[in-house]
Structure formats: structure tokens, C-alpha cells
Amino acid sequence: MVFNGLSAFPITPADEAGRVDTEALGRLLERLVAAGVDSIGLLGSTGTYAFLTREERRRAIDAAAECVEGRVPLIVGVGALRTDQACDLARDAEAGGASGLLLAPVSYNKLLDEEVYQQFLAVTEASRLPLCIYDNPGTTNFSFGIDLVARLTQRPSIAAIKMPLPANGDFAGHLAAVRARVEPGFALGFSGDWGMGDAMLAGSDVFFSVLAGTIPGPILALVRAAQSGDAARVRELEGQLAPLFALCKELTSLRVVYTMVDLLGLTTARPPRPILPLPAEAQRRVAEAVNRIHA
């Protein structure tokens, strides 16, 4: 099962013109394979898929497939403003060797349920790869209601959902409510790294982590502890990661990990403009938080 355990979402290093640095991407991916993550989320939000052309996205997939060599499943983000583009990207991902797709209903105009349903249908017709619904209202301005999710899970290839953390913090209740409406075997997962321990202890099938794309070791330790039900160890590891989680919440995970990859000497790539690197003071705080983990 491709949507299971820890899915690590690296950045996609690229130059100012949006040309992907495949060598630096390979360095990032090699770390993830070596750490033993359960899957790699290539071209997710953290992988700035929305900012890259079809050609560059394909170059990133090809480079990733070549680097990973089947050792870890590749989940590839195929969201796009236009449905025909999302279908093309799904075909590219399959042709490039992806094991699964991640699809967010990227939008400019707020979309309706039926419009999102039809888009997902079109993508499942373009590729038979297992697909994960990407529910990210913060970037898409669209929230998946449970009725739409239940309807989508009737398509055999729609196999998982990546959800935002429940606002009320009730992971067990949220998981039970969704499980009651979806097909058996449909995988439930969350993103928002600061909720990782709670989500996995509550029985989430998968966690989609930004930080795991850059510091896979400590994040994997946390997920494995949660999977074995060792809550005390989870809380201990969360203690080390707490300053970093707080910074991700405050400054956004994307901006924090761009600082981290630079600090760790992995790549000096910057986020795509208009997104700017963090100011010096914030970078200093990220450095402190990173040092605390390695201490």
C-alpha cells in the first residue's frame, strides 16, 4: 500500500527561472531513502508543484525515479488549475514511474462540489495509479465535505485522503467519522507536522510530513514510536521538535524548510518568487530549533 506510514515531502530545488536542480533533488531524496521513509511525496505543496511547468515537473519525476530506483514509492502531486493539465500531469507521473498520485483541486475561482468531483473522475480516467485526495483548504479555498469524499471513494483507484488537522483536536473522533463513510481499506492521513504524534497515536494510516522531507530521521523516529503505541516516547521526541513545530506553525512549514535545507548544506535554492526567504532574525530562530534536535 503506497499511502501508509510516513510520507516525506521534500522541496524541489530550482533556480530563479523555475528550472529544477535535479542533482540537488537527488541529494535530498537519497537522504529519505537512507532514512527508510515509507514513501516520498514529490511535487507536493512543499515541492512547489504549483510554480513549476509541466516540463520541469516531468524532469523532477524522471530524476527522482532514477535516484530512488524503486526502493521507496513515489507519490507525485498532479494538481493544476485546468482539468486537462491535471490529466496530462497524471499521465506524465505514471509514465515517469510514480506509484501514486496526489491531487488537490487547485483553484482560482472557488469551485463547487460537482466541479471537483468531475475533475477527480477525469484524472482517474487519465491514469489508473492509486490516487490520494489532497484536502488543503488553505491553498485551494475548497473544503472536502464527507459526502463528496464518500462519493469519490467509490472510484476504485481513489485510495486515500490527506486531511488538514481537525480544528477541535479530536483525531480519534474525526477518523471514526470518516471511516464510517468510506470504502474499507481507504487510507486516512493528515498533514500539519505539529499534529503528527496525536494523529498517528489515534490510528491515522499515514502522515504526510514536510519536515520529514528535510530531517527524515527524527520524524521517522516519532512516527515509528506512535505506530508502536509508545506514547511516552512520542511525547519525548515531540519535546525536542517542539520549537521547530512552533516555527512551522508561525512562519509556515514551506518557508521554514527552505531555511533548513540551506542550514544543513543540502541546497541554497530559494523558494519561487513572490515567496521570499525568511528574514535573518527568523532564520536565526530556525537554526536554534534545528540545533536543539541534533543536540
Add this chain to the structure above:
Amino acid sequence: MVFNGLSAFPITPADEAGRVDTEALGRLLERLVAAGVDSIGLLGSTGTYAFLTREERRRAIDAAAECVEGRVPLIVGVGALRTDQACDLARDAEAGGASGLLLAPVSYNKLLDEEVYQQFLAVTEASRLPLCIYDNPGTTNFSFGIDLVARLTQRPSIAAIKMPLPANGDFAGHLAAVRARVEPGFALGFSGDWGMGDAMLAGSDVFFSVLAGTIPGPILALVRAAQSGDAARVRELEGQLAPLFALCKELTSLRVVYTMVDLLGLTTARPPRPILPLPAEAQRRVAEAVNRIHA
């Protein structure tokens, strides 16, 4: 002054693959010129700029410039996810004969004030055309605060703002509050067609209208009545347009005008998928509302 009076925003007719139908676009624009609108807002949100490639946007600009032949100023939407793309689009618009630019901070990740400021700066360096700030939180997930607007208006080419309707309905208060902070001569305008009468009666410099892109005559009559301070006539015309305004609010202006251009025999172009044509029942209601205006 390019940002003044009634600015009419037509759709950009295109086929399923996103290829612009320049002939149908010409038909739409000829109606706007004939009606005497003060400017044409090409490739605005209604013109589905976000869904079109740079090449197709350039084709639309060239076709529009050829059709309009300088009879009415062309304001061209140049928003894009990447700052370098927005700069390229601004250069294309200037090269294609545009009289002004309209720039929304299109986003996937929620942007920060400084990021938006730097993007606007970059676009004003790419083209010297007068630029209108496009404040549309519903599509960009970014709201312009007054401090940022005041800072932007210090750039000589940033000449206007297109604002959402004030939530509390206090147009005069909102206009006064913004005027107190911006450079003299900076033009203030709103969009949201149902607020047109109130906005223009309260002294808004310009109104950016979706319906004017399809039925310029009745909308122009309303704006001219408001500009001459004839509130009674404004209310009378608003009465005729009320059902259409209500449908725009309920179903979104974009989806309503796609039905209208078809009803009026102007083009059978459909919105870019994932956006779907309105269901039959909603189309019937739009037809009734359109008939009421012509009665």
C-alpha cells in the same frame, strides 16, 4: 486617465484546450466599443486569465488591440503565480498595445505583505504602464491592508485599486478612509456588480463590471446616471437588473455570464474545466432575468 468610469470585463472565449477564439472575442469587444464603455478589462478574472497560457493571453491581447484600434483603452490582467511570469505578461501587454495593467497577487501559498509588495515593484519595473492593484481576497486569499496600499501608491505607475465591496455597505466611509492615505489622483474602484449604484453614487472613480462585458448598454446607463448624481434613475435601473444581480451573487458572476453570452448568441464557449456550465434550471433563471432587462 485609463482607470475611470465604467470598465467592462468580457469573458475570453476559448475551446476545451484553452485556445482563444479571437473571432468571438472580437464580437464581444465590438459591442463594448459600440456601447461607449470607458475601458475594457481584458483577461480579468471573468476573462479567465488564470487558465490561459502566456501565448494565448498574448493572442487575446493582439486580437483585442486589432479590434479596438485605440477607440477604448485596454486594461490587461497580468497576474500569475510566479513573479517572473507576471513581469513577462506585463511586458507582453505593453508590447501588445495595452493602456493599463491589472495585477492580482495570485497565490497558492498564502502570501505576506512584503512578498506582495516586492512582486508589485518587480512588475512596475518590467512595464511603465499605469497599474491597478487588484484586491480580490476570494480568489487570491490575500487582502490588501491600507498600509500596503499606501506604500504601493508611492510608486508613480501604481495608479488605481479595484476593491471588493465594503462588507458593511459604507461606500462613502470606505472611500474617505482610503483617500486619506493615498496619493492625490490615485483612482478608487470596486467590483461586485450589485454594489455598482451605491459605489458610483458615493463617488467611486471607476467601477469594474462583469455584466458590462456582456450587456454594456444597461450597465452603462446605470453608471452614467450615478455619475450625474441621479439617484432616482439609478434605483429604477437597479430594479430592472435586480434579478440578474441576485443571480450573480448566488451563482457567481463568471458562471452567469457564460450562460448569458450563449443566450445572446455571442459565443457557445464554455468556461475552462473544472468550472462547469450552470445546470439547466439555473440557466432558465438567468434567461428570465435577462429577458426582464430587455422588456
